[in-house]
Amino acid sequence: MKKIITGVALLLTPLLVIAEEVLPDIKVYKSPTCGCCAKWVRHLEDSGFSVDAKNVDNVHDYKRKAHLPHSLSSCHTAFVDGYAIEGHVPASDIKKLLTEKPDIRGLAVPGMPVGSPGMEYGSRKEAYQTISYTREGVTAVFTSH
DSSP, X not given: OHHHHHHHHHHHHHHHOOOOOOOOOEEEEEOTTOHHHHHHHHHHHHTTOOEEEEEOSOTHHXXXXXXXXXXGOOXXXXXXXXXXXXXXXXXXXXXXXXXXXOSSSEEEEOSXXXXXXXXXXXXXXXXXXXEEEOTTOOEEEEEEO
């Protein structure tokens, strides 16, 4: 009987093991004095990302590196798996990006909409969109929130 139980346990073990989601590291460039940027970093970490956050004096250098259209600008810029991420983009949108791998340069949440990750303010939430953009500056709605 002990051999049967052991055999059944060995057969079921792979079914019981839940594969941990492996996500690439995200490099974030932010102002050292911005509290909402730190909250967004925590949101990413709570969602399973490993984040390397760097405080920099001039985030605009990284926005240029991201080929970011000025109209999509926000307070911090990040890079993950060859994509640029601008502003308070939800981790779920980044995961969708990494799964679908569209031919774009990156994602942005322009401005700092209340209710976006890192910009929580009680129960207030503004409707906002995550925008995709190409290196040439072509934009489209990636997700509406």
